[in-house]
Amino acid sequence: MRGIQTTIRSLFAAGALAAGLSMAAPAMAQDDTIKVGILHSLSGTMAISETTLKDTMLFLIDEQNKKGGLLGKKLEAVVVDPASDWPLFAEKARELIEKDKVAAVFGCWTSVSRKSVLPVFEELNNLLFYPVQYEGEESQRNVFYTGAAPNQQAIPAVDYLMSEEGGSVKRWVLAGTDYVYPQTTNKILQAYLESKGVAKEDIMVNYTPFGHSDWQTIVTDIKNFGSAGKKTAVVSTVNGDANVPFYKELANQGIKAEDIPVVAFSVGEEELAGLDTAPLVGHLTAWNYFQSVDVPENEAFIAAWKEYTKNPKRVTNDPMEAHVIGFNMWVKAVEKAGTTDPDAVIDAIIGVSVPNLSGGYSTMMPNHHITKPVLIGEIQTDGQMETVWQTSGLVVGDEWSDYLPDSKDLISDWRAPMSCGNFNVATGKCGGKGVN
Amino acid sequence: MRRNAAFTFALAILSLLAILVSPASADEATLRPVVAKFATVKNFSQTEAVVRELAATGDPAVGKPLTALSEGDLYFRKSDAAVFIGKESGQTVKLADPLTAVDAGEAAKAEVTKVKVNNSLRRVIRDVLGTLTLGAADPAARLAAAQTMFKAPDANSIEALDVAILDEHIASVKLQLEQARASAVLVSDLPASEKLAAITVLEARGGRDALSLLTAVQARADGAVKDAATAAIDRINSSLALWGAAQNVWYGISLGSVLLLAAIGLAITFGVMGVINMAHGEMVMLGAYTTYVVQEVIRTSAPGLFDWSLAIALPLAFLVAAAVGFAIERGIIRFLYGRPLETLLATWGVSLILQQAVRTIFGPTNREVGNPSWMSGAFELGQLSITWNRLWILVFALAVFFALLFVMKRTPWGLQMRAVTASRRMAASMGIRTPWVDALTFALGSGIAGIAGVALSQIDNVSPNLGQGYIIDSFMVVVFGGVGNLWGTLVGALSLGILNKFLEPYAGAVLGKILVLVLIILFIQKRPRGLFALKGRAVEA
Numbered sequence: 001m002r003g004i005q006t007t008i009r010s011l012f013a014a015g016a017l018a019a020g021l022s023m024a025a026p027a028m029a030q031d032d033t034i035k036v037g038i039l040h041s042l043s044g045t046m047a048i049s050e051t052t053l054k055d056t057m058l059f060l061i062d063e064q065n066k067k068g069g070l071l072g073k074k075l076e077a078v079v080v081d082p083a084s085d086w087p088l089f090a091e092k093a094r095e096l097i098e099k100d101k102v103a104a105v106f107g108c109w110t111s112v113s114r115k116s117v118l119p120v121f122e123e124l125n126n127l128l129f130y131p132v133q134y135e136g137e138e139s140q141r142n143v144f145y146t147g148a149a150p151n152q153q154a155i156p157a158v159d160y161l162m163s164e165e166g167g168s169v170k171r172w173v174l175a176g177t178d179y180v181y182p183q184t185t186n187k188i189l190q191a192y193l194e195s196k197g198v199a200k201e202d203i204m205v206n207y208t209p210f211g212h213s214d215w216q217t218i219v220t221d222i223k224n225f226g227s228a229g230k231k232t233a234v235v236s237t238v239n240g241d242a243n244v245p246f247y248k249e250l251a252n253q254g255i256k257a258e259d260i261p262v263v264a265f266s267v268g269e270e271e272l273a274g275l276d277t278a279p280l281v282g283h284l285t286a287w288n289y290f291q292s293v294d295v296p297e298n299e300a301f302i303a304a305w306k307e308y309t310k311n312p313k314r315v316t317n318d319p320m321e322a323h324v325i326g327f328n329m330w331v332k333a334v335e336k337a338g339t340t341d342p343d344a345v346i347d348a349i350i351g352v353s354v355p356n357l358s359g360g361y362s363t364m365m366p367n368h369h370i371t372k373p374v375l376i377g378e379i380q381t382d383g384q385m386e387t388v389w390q391t392s393g394l395v396v397g398d399e400w401s402d403y404l405p406d407s408k409d410l411i412s413d414w415r416a417p418m419s420c421g422n423f424n425v426a427t428g429k430c431g432g433k434g435v436n
Numbered sequence: 437m438r439r440n441a442a443f444t445f446a447l448a449i450l451s452l453l454a455i456l457v458s459p460a461s462a463d464e465a466t467l468r469p470v471v472a473k474f475a476t477v478k479n480f481s482q483t484e485a486v487v488r489e490l491a492a493t494g495d496p497a498v499g500k501p502l503t504a505l506s507e508g509d510l511y512f513r514k515s516d517a518a519v520f521i522g523k524e525s526g527q528t529v530k531l532a533d534p535l536t537a538v539d540a541g542e543a544a545k546a547e548v549t550k551v552k553v554n555n556s557l558r559r560v561i562r563d564v565l566g567t568l569t570l571g572a573a574d575p576a577a578r579l580a581a582a583q584t585m586f587k588a589p590d591a592n593s594i595e596a597l598d599v600a601i602l603d604e605h606i607a608s609v610k611l612q613l614e615q616a617r618a619s620a621v622l623v624s625d626l627p628a629s630e631k632l633a634a635i636t637v638l639e640a641r642g643g644r645d646a647l648s649l650l651t652a653v654q655a656r657a658d659g660a661v662k663d664a665a666t667a668a669i670d671r672i673n674s675s676l677a678l679w680g681a682a683q684n685v686w687y688g689i690s691l692g693s694v695l696l697l698a699a700i701g702l703a704i705t706f707g708v709m710g711v712i713n714m715a716h717g718e719m720v721m722l723g724a725y726t727t728y729v730v731q732e733v734i735r736t737s738a739p740g741l742f743d744w745s746l747a748i749a750l751p752l753a754f755l756v757a758a759a760v761g762f763a764i765e766r767g768i769i770r771f772l773y774g775r776p777l778e779t780l781l782a783t784w785g786v787s788l789i790l791q792q793a794v795r796t797i798f799g800p801t802n803r804e805v806g807n808p809s810w811m812s813g814a815f816e817l818g819q820l821s822i823t824w825n826r827l828w829i830l831v832f833a834l835a836v837f838f839a840l841l842f843v844m845k846r847t848p849w850g851l852q853m854r855a856v857t858a859s860r861r862m863a864a865s866m867g868i869r870t871p872w873v874d875a876l877t878f879a880l881g882s883g884i885a886g887i888a889g890v891a892l893s894q895i896d897n898v899s900p901n902l903g904q905g906y907i908i909d910s911f912m913v914v915v916f917g918g919v920g921n922l923w924g925t926l927v928g929a930l931s932l933g934i935l936n937k938f939l940e941p942y943a944g945a946v947l948g949k950i951l952v953l954v955l956i957i958l959f960i961q962k963r964p965r966g967l968f969a970l971k972g973r974a975v976e977a
Contacts, residue, residue: 043792045901047800165480167556178946208945211905213896214694216687216826217940227644229652244802244897252814252823258558276806282555378554380508388480388554 033076034069034340036061037096039107039117039128044084045210048241049319050109052270053131054079056320057106059308060327070334078102086116093117097124103340104129104330106323111135111180118143125342129330131322133265133287135184139399139412139421141346145369146326147319148288149397150188154235156374157263157286158189160389161233162196166376167261170230171202173222175238175246178207182237185265189235191403202230212242215249223253226260234262243267247279257282263376268317272383280379288358288372289321290385295359315383321357328354329364350415360394367412367421369397464535467493471501471534474519474551475512483551484560491564499568501534506561510534511548522548563588570600575609582612587645589616591624615641622653631661639668643819647672679819684937690826692933693833694895696926697888698906699913700837703925704881705761707914708857709874711769712780715787716910717903719882722760723753723889724898725794728803743808746890753886760790761882765875773874787903795900805893829891836884841922843880853877857920916956918966928967932956 038057040050061075069075078100082089089108096102097120104127108114111134121128121142133148160166174189176182186205193203204225206218226232238246243264250262263284269291272280291302298316301324306312333349334340353363362370371394377385400410400422409426413419420430470489477483487505490498504510504521511522511529520531520540529548531540566584569577578600585593597617604610618634635653638646647669654665698720705713730749734741741748764786772779807825814823844850855863856873864870889902896902917928932952939948963969 042800043795047795048802048899051800165554165556167559206944209949211901212945213905214687214691216690216823217684217937218945220683220687220821221941224644227648229648241802241897241899241901245895248807248825248895249823252812252825253821254814258555258562261555270801273801276804278806282558284555386508386552388552 033074034071034334035076035078035100035102037093037100037102037105037107038077038079039082039089039093039096039105040109041084041113042079042081045241046084046109046113049270050084052317053106053109053319053323055309056305056323057327059305060324062308063304064327064331070331071338071340082113086110086112089113090116090120093120093128094124097121097126102126103334104342104345106131106326108132109319114143115180127330127342127345129323129326131319131326133318135181136188136399136401137184137404137407139367139369139414141368141414141419141421142342143368144326144329144349144364145397145399146322146329148372148374149369149399150185150401151398152288152372152374152395153265153286154185154189154237155192156391156395157265157284157376158192158235160286160376161235161261161263165389167231167233169233169261170198171225171228171232172198172204173225173232173234174203174205175218175222175234175236176205176207177210177212177237177239177242179210179239182207182239185237186235188401188403191401195403208238208242210239210242212238213245215246219246219249219253219255222250222260223255226255232260234260236262236264237266238264239266243271244276247283248276251279257284257378267379268319269315269383269385270317270320272379273313273315277379277381277383281381283379284388285377285379285385287318287375287377287385289316289318289356290358290375290377290387291316292377292384292386293358293375295357297355297359298357301357316357325354325356325362325370329362329370333364346414347416362394365396366415367397367399368414369399371396464497467495467497467535471498471519472517474501474505474510475517477551480552480554480557483553484557487557487560487564491568494568496568496572497535499565500537502561502565504534505551505553506558508550508553510551510553511543512551513543513548515547519551520548522550563590567593567596570596571603575606578604579609579612582609582616585616586612586619589619589623589649591620594620594624594626619649622649628659628661631657632664635661635664635668639671642672642675644676647676676819682818683820684941685934686820686822688934688937689930690830690933691937692930693826693830694892695909695913695933696837696929697829697833697891698885699910699917699925699929700833700840700922701881701883701885701888702910702914703917703922704840704884705878706911707920707922707925708853709877709881710776710919711773711878712776712783713769713878713881714780714784714907715764715790715903716882716885717905717907718787718790719757719761719885719903720889720892720906721794721898721900721903722757722790723886724805724893724896724902725798725803725889726753726756726886727890727893728798728805728898731805742806743810745806746808746811746894749890750887753890754883755886757886757889758879758883761885762875762879764882765878769878770871770874787907791900791903798900800900803898805898807894811894825894829895832891836887837922837926840884844922849873849876912953912956915960916966918968921966921968924966924968 038054040054041047042051042054058077061077064070065074078096080092080096082092093105096105106129108117108130109132114130117128118140122140126142128143129146130143131146133153136149161169172193174186176186190203208218222234261284263286265286267285268287302316305316306314329349329352332352332354333345337344337348349364350366351363353361356362358373360373362372364370374391374395375387376389378388380386399412400407402408409424410422411425412421413423414421423430470486473486477486487502490502501510501521509521509523510519512519519534521534521537522529522531527545528542529545530542532538533540562584566581569581572578594617597613597620601610601613601617604613615637618637621630621634638650650665650669654662654669657665701719702713702716705711705716727749730752731745734745768782768786769779772782811825811828814821844853852868852873855868856870860870913929913932914925916932917924936948936952939951943951
């Protein structure tokens with residue numbers, strides 16, 4: 001690389017070196033390239049889901065560089081491995097921002113990893129694009145939530161099941177893995193169902209540990225709960241890995257999707273790829289994107305992705321689409337602001353609209369969440385989803401749930417003059433509930 | 437002509453019955469235009485209307501297109517809107533006539549559109565097919581029809597059922613038909629005496645399904661019928677409570693058998709040799725991945741052998757895991773005997789290396805390991821539903837346990853192993869090559885963990901993290917059962933399984949596990965050597 005540097009640039013670099021090493025490194029980095037941080041686990045439990053997102057980011061950066069980069073500079077990916085270790089996420093985020101001087105970070109999967117890096121992004125004033133569906137109840141100035149909030153996934157799914165087309169479900173099993181996302185989502189769903197007139201005894205909530213593999217008792221409970229003469233459905237926030245034994249047990253005990261459908265929020269194409277899908281067929285998933293969505297944008301993306309990964313079997317999924325949207329929004333905002341300075345980008349990105357992969361446009365809202373369509377899909381034998389229902393328009397992400405008593409008065413608007421992530425409309429003050 | 441006569445009764449169901457009884461069938465010509473409507477449906481409710489129209493013709497021939505629809509195999513050609521049954525293969529779809537199933541050539545995927553189906557439609561199709569197949573020649577189909585009709589009672593089907601009961605000569609099918617009739621009677625306008633008889637039939641059947649039907653009756657009816665329903669519900673409930681306890685014991689034994697499988701290799705390496713082997717779980721994982729590789733090879737080269745894949749994988753998994761175990765013992769552990777802390781750390785490191793190696797070779801995502809057909813599904817034993825995969829795993833776990841017991845107690849090699857454990861120096865003086873015995877014992881323990889992996893691949897995810905989920909449980913079982921005692925491992929695994937499953941319904945899965953752990957800690961305080969403590973000189977060694 002050194003050989004192709006122009007004389008002027010080396011002279012400048014030499015001058016900067018003379019001025020002081022600490023000054024020189026960032027000056028050079030900013031001159032040559034714009035660095036983009038990728039903070040996804042490549043080892044440990046979460047590697048199964050997060051490795052693909054790292055590949056997606058490398059692919060997107062590669063594509064952008066082919067188009068000529070950004071602001072006349074090349075983009076450079078900085079990949080770190082937080083190893084599914086939550087405190088390590090914070091350390092690696094700090095390393096990306098302080099040592100590598102990245103302009104923005106794309107990363108995290110679990111809510112606990114996101115919570116762990118929040119203070120770092122706030123302190124060092126950088127940008128995080130978070131691509132996974134999550135429990136809401138959060139809006140931070142430095143974070144952009146490109147995955148679904150509960151009202152963009154969980155609530156429409158429940159609405160669908162309650163409708164005549166979805167089977168007029170009257171009895172609900174809320175089954176989840178025991179951590180923050182299922183707990184909060186189920187709390188919101190429970191409040192929502194009760195507001196729709198579902199009696200308390202018609203809701204069964206059940207939590208299981210991570211990686212639970214012995215589902216016999218719980219499936220029997222579900223079977224018993226579902227034999228009370230009312231149409232029953234399971235809303236599953238069970239975390240990726242534990243799902244397979246769960247569905248296997250359902251199938252083995254003879255519970256069919258047409259009797260007790262399971263709608264899952266954490267099962268996507270990536271998790272289904274290479275699984276024995278037979279026991280899952282007919283069950284439902286709710287996402288904002290499916291690989292099977294039949295629009296030209298998606299076809300082009302899938303083709304390019306398969307070519308980039310040189311693997312004709314690679315699948316695409318919802319969090320990948322969220323990264324596509326997030327990355328394109330960031331690119332557009334940087335172009336609009338003319339700089340990668342976080343403050344300028346935070347102001348510029350609100351209202352930015354980019355095509356999503358399901359044939360429409362997604363827009364960044366003032367609450368740092370985006371607009372998305374909601375799709376309900378049925379799992380097919382080939383591990384793909386077939387859309388059976390979708391919202392007629394786009395749904396705006398709602399960060400503070402309207403169904404929880406301590407967050408229903410809160411709104412978030414990061415535009416001046418409000419610039420607040422938790423404005424309480426009842427008291428008229430910013431800071432109703434902790435920002436985190 | 438019979439068909440027209442039947443229609444005068446103005447009962448569609450009766451008409452269908454007439455057709456089923458007689459070999460005559462409705463004209464194909466009348467069905468075709470209805471089937472063709474599938475090409476023009478705009479939404480699910482229109483599809484449902486077409487399904488119902490087909491069912492109303494009462495012709496068993498509609499079974500083919502309806503089954504295809506419910507399985508997502510019904511297509512129409514974009515060019516001429518002709519409807520076909522299709523089977524996807526790669527980029528093409530093999531087409532067949534929807535009514536006669538005669539081969540109709542192939543079409544590219546882009547040329548045809550699938551008729552969409554959802555769960556409510558599948559339910560409708562299942563219900564209408566249930567009535568249609570009541571007169572089928574195959575007793576299994578009649579049984580399935582009776583079961584469907586039992587769960588979706590319809591007062592209009594009573595007469596059809598009456599005829600079917602008269603014609604039925606297989607006792608078990610007849611019983612199901614009578615039960616289906618009883619459930620239909622309860623939703624009809626028939627007099628109370630009929631309903632009381634129906635309640636008796638349902639009570640005799642028992643079970644959850646009968647309970648849900650009776651609950652509905654209880655809410656709707658009044659007078660004697662309501663009282664009878666209430667009494668029947670009470671009796672069914674108390675019998676279900678007993679069955680529930682039995683079900684819990686079975687689940688406990690089944691969970692125990694999984695624990696036993698996972699722990700039995702550790703009972704050798706930790707229990708007999710005293711090596712704290714943190715990489716034990718990874719041996720299980722290697723066994724599971726061996727199963728995956730075997731199945732992949734079978735899928736690509738000899739799909740007919742798929743049901744044998746597990747039997748083929750067993751010896752291979754044993755060899756792979758035993759070889760890795762042998763290498764670990766020769767390469768690392770033999771330098772660390774008598775230094776438990778270093779052994780713990782070193783094997784922990786080995787476990788991380790193995791995990792990452794598998795992740796690099798096979799990728800971080802789960803791998804597909806299919807269930808052979810004989811391991812899928814469940815069977816009913818009274819009100820117990822027992823799944824085949826769990827039953828086979830129990831049988832397998834016990835087989836492995838007794839085989840191991842035989843090796844330890846009845847073979848010269850087992851004698852040498854026990855001799856080295858009892859007194860290394862004495863054994864060496866008698867001419868036993870103790871390092872060799874150590875290596876082979878460790879390989880044996882690892883190999884058994886490998887074959888446990890074959891079984892666990894059937895109920896759990898095959899991922900690099902597979903082993904981590906079992907290592908804690910395995911140690912728990914071995915310590916609880918008593919270090920160095922195989923019987924202790926068996927009793928420990930089964931009692932922990934049953935304890936877990938009895939706590940789970942009350943405390944939930946998360947708290948249940950915590951409670952089990954607390955109970956074990958308390959137990960170990962009281963009896964530090966576990967359930968079956970070894971006595972004698974070996975303890976001090």
